[in-house]
Amino acid sequence: MNIRYSFVRFTTMTLFALTPLLLNAEDTKNNLTKSHVERVILGTEYGNNEKVVSRWTASPNVSVFNAKPDQKQLVLEVIQTINQTISASGIRLRILPDNVENASLKIYFIPLKQFDQVAEQHGFQNVPGNLGLFWMFWDQHHALTRSIVLLASDRLTGNKLRHYTFEEIVQSMGLAQDSETFKESIFYSKGTDGGNASNPSPLDLKMLQWLYLNLKPGDTHSTFSTEYDRYFGK
Numbered sequence: 001m002n003i004r005y006s007f008v009r010f011t012t013m014t015l016f017a018l019t020p021l022l023l024n025a026e027d028t029k030n031n032l033t034k035s036h037v038e039r040v041i042l043g044t045e046y047g048n049n050e051k052v053v054s055r056w057t058a059s060p061n062v063s064v065f066n067a068k069p070d071q072k073q074l075v076l077e078v079i080q081t082i083n084q085t086i087s088a089s090g091i092r093l094r095i096l097p098d099n100v101e102n103a104s105l106k107i108y109f110i111p112l113k114q115f116d117q118v119a120e121q122h123g124f125q126n127v128p129g130n131l132g133l134f135w136m137f138w139d140q141h142h143a144l145t146r147s148i149v150l151l152a153s154d155r156l157t158g159n160k161l162r163h164y165t166f167e168e169i170v171q172s173m174g175l176a177q178d179s180e181t182f183k184e185s186i187f188y189s190k191g192t193d194g195g196n197a198s199n200p201s202p203l204d205l206k207m208l209q210w211l212y213l214n215l216k217p218g219d220t221h222s223t224f225s226t227e228y229d230r231y232f233g234k
Contacts, residue, residue, distance in 0.1 A: 032181055033181075033203070034228060035181065036179045036181040036182060036185075036203075037207055037228065038221070038224060038225075038228075039177050039179050039181075040175050040176070040177045040178075040179055040187050040207060041053060041174070041175055041176075041177075041207065041211055041215070041224065042177070042220075042221065042224060043176065043177055044136065044176040044177065051220065051221055052142055052218060052219065052220050053142060053174065053211070053215045053216065053217055053218060053219040053220075053223075053224070054136060054138050054142040054143075054144055054174050054176065054217055055142075055143070055144060055173065055174035055211055055212065055215070055217055056091055056143070056144045056173065056174065057091070057143040057144075057217060058091070058143075059090075059091050059092050059093065059094055060093055060094070060103075060104040060105040060144070060146075060147070061094050061096050061100070061102075061103045061104050061105065062075075062079060062093050062094065062095050062096060062103060062104075062105045062106075062107065063095075063096045063097065063098060063099060063100035063101075063103035063105075063106055063107070064098050064099075064107045064109070065098065065099050065106060065107065065108045065109065065110070066099075066108060066109045066110055066153065067098065067107075067109045068109070068153075071109050071151075071153070071161070071165075072098070074161065074162060074165050075107055075165060075169070076095065078165055078166050078169045078170070079093045079095060079169075081166075081200065081205075082169070082170065082173060082208065085205050085208050085209050086173075086208060086209055086212040086213075088209075088213060089212035089213055091212060093105065104145065104146045104147070105146065105147045105148075105149070105169075105172060106122075106146075106147075106148050106149070107149040107151070107169065108148070108149065108150050108151065109151050109153040110150065110151075110152070110153055111152065111153060111154040112131065112152040112154060112155055115130075115133065115150050115152070118148075118150060119133075119135070119148075119150065122135070122148045123137075124148070126150075131151075131152040131155050131156055131160070131164060132149070132150065132151050132152065132156070132164035132165075132167060132168040133149070133150045133168065134147060134148065134149045134150070134168045134169075134171050134172040134176075135147065135148045136172060136174070136176060138217070141217050141218050142217035142218045143217040144174065144217075147172035148172075149168045149169055149172055150168075151164055151165060151168065152164075159196060159198050160196070162198045162199075163186065163195065163196055163197060163198055166186050166197075166198075166199065166200060167186040167187065167195075170186060170200060170204070170208060171187070173208060173211075173212075174211055175187065175204075175207060175208060175211065182201065182203065183195065183197075184197055184201045185197060185200075185201050185203065185204050186199075186200050186201070186204055187204065210231065214227050214231055215227060
């Protein structure tokens with residue numbers, strides 16, 4: 001009887017001792033998640049890294065340039081994933097025939113050595129060292145007006161092709177920064193490790209959906225934080 005009582009008392013004391021540790025671990029995870037979401041959504045990876053929301057407010061027309069059949073099929077899969085995720089916003093990616101110059105979202109499969117040339121044609125500078133690259137343009141309210149995606153057709157195959165295609169196209173929707181926090185994210189990047197996720201994580205898709213349902217172009221940190229705590233942080 002005494003032994004049983006001692007065991008129960010010991011177990012209870014142990015649980016009480018562990019509770020703060022469990023709560024601290026949960027707080028740490030929540031803080032990491034909020035920091036990750038804020039980094040990816042506010043600002044851009046290159047150019048003017050202003051901490052403000054930029055996203056599409058009208059459905060962009062998409063055209064693919066120089067794609068082989070398997071590359072085009074992968075783009076269609078990415079578009080379907082994005083459209084399903086943000087369907088409630090009323091915005092969707094509309095696929096046009098290939099090589100349409102006036103498309104608002106243009107996706108190029110080109111050799112790496114052509115990145116400089118195509119970037120210059122579209123009014124921005126290539127950032128060397130990238131096998132995939134996107135560049136966004138917006139109006140005075142930070143509503144996106146056009147985006148360019150470059151993918152190195154001579155360097156990307158298999159899982160790498162899938163990873164970069166998902167990453168660059170999803171980022172061109174406004175989730176424009178990389179993050180060192182979650183390896184399972186398509187936005188993961190740390191040093192020379194650019195990640196290898198072959199699909200967006202559930203958190204990636206939740207971020208994309210939340211961006212299009214709860215945030216507006218031009219929103220800054222204060223709005224982000226309020227909306228995050230109200231909805232995303234639940």
